[in-house]
Amino acid sequence: AQSVTQPDIHITVSEGASLELRCNYSYGATPYLFWYVQSPGQGLQLLLKYFSGDTLVQGIKGFEAEFKRSQSSFNLRKPSVHWSDAAEYFCAVGAAYNFNKFYFGSGTKLNVKP
């Protein structure tokens, strides 16, 4: 069965500190992996995606993520967090050749301390 696990419900980091949000997935086929960000009251915005090739992918707003097949993980990182990064982050997995069904994790809420 397909599933995505984000083990951290809430994370608080200080502004300027580094960030890593964890994501583990279970998927029977070749996974396509995504990270989305949702600001309060807003829709979801794509940060980055992984299909194949280089396992370290760069996204918008200075985020990056690393795909580790052996660990079934796709963790999101940022070297230095800004107060504007406070939001909820969702990891998602989609199927190869099925661009319509995405499975989302439960989300991680990021709080940034000044």
Added chain:
Amino acid sequence: NAGVTQTPKFQVLKTGQSMTLQCAQDMNHEYMSWYRQDPGMGLRLIHYSVGAGITDQGEVPNGYNVSRSTTEDFPLRLLSAAPSQTSVYFCASSSRQGLMNTEAFFGQGTRLTVV
């Protein structure tokens, strides 16, 4: 481009009432889908469509109907609203034109409260 447009943004219904959440996209995407977002549960797929005239059920389809008569529109109907359907609803569209362009584009959401 407007992208994915959802209406209304907010809605309060009484138990037993019916209503339709509207979703329209102007990107000529083949695929459209509806998700509901509940605290601590992420987004769960309700129904999806791979093209006009074709729809299928997702993870949590009970109590909802969809149809897809055009490429642009994918309305979600609540047949008889229940308090358990209080949620934030997101419509998304995506395309298979170019694998590397695949992603889901989301609307701004409809916050529905059933009392």
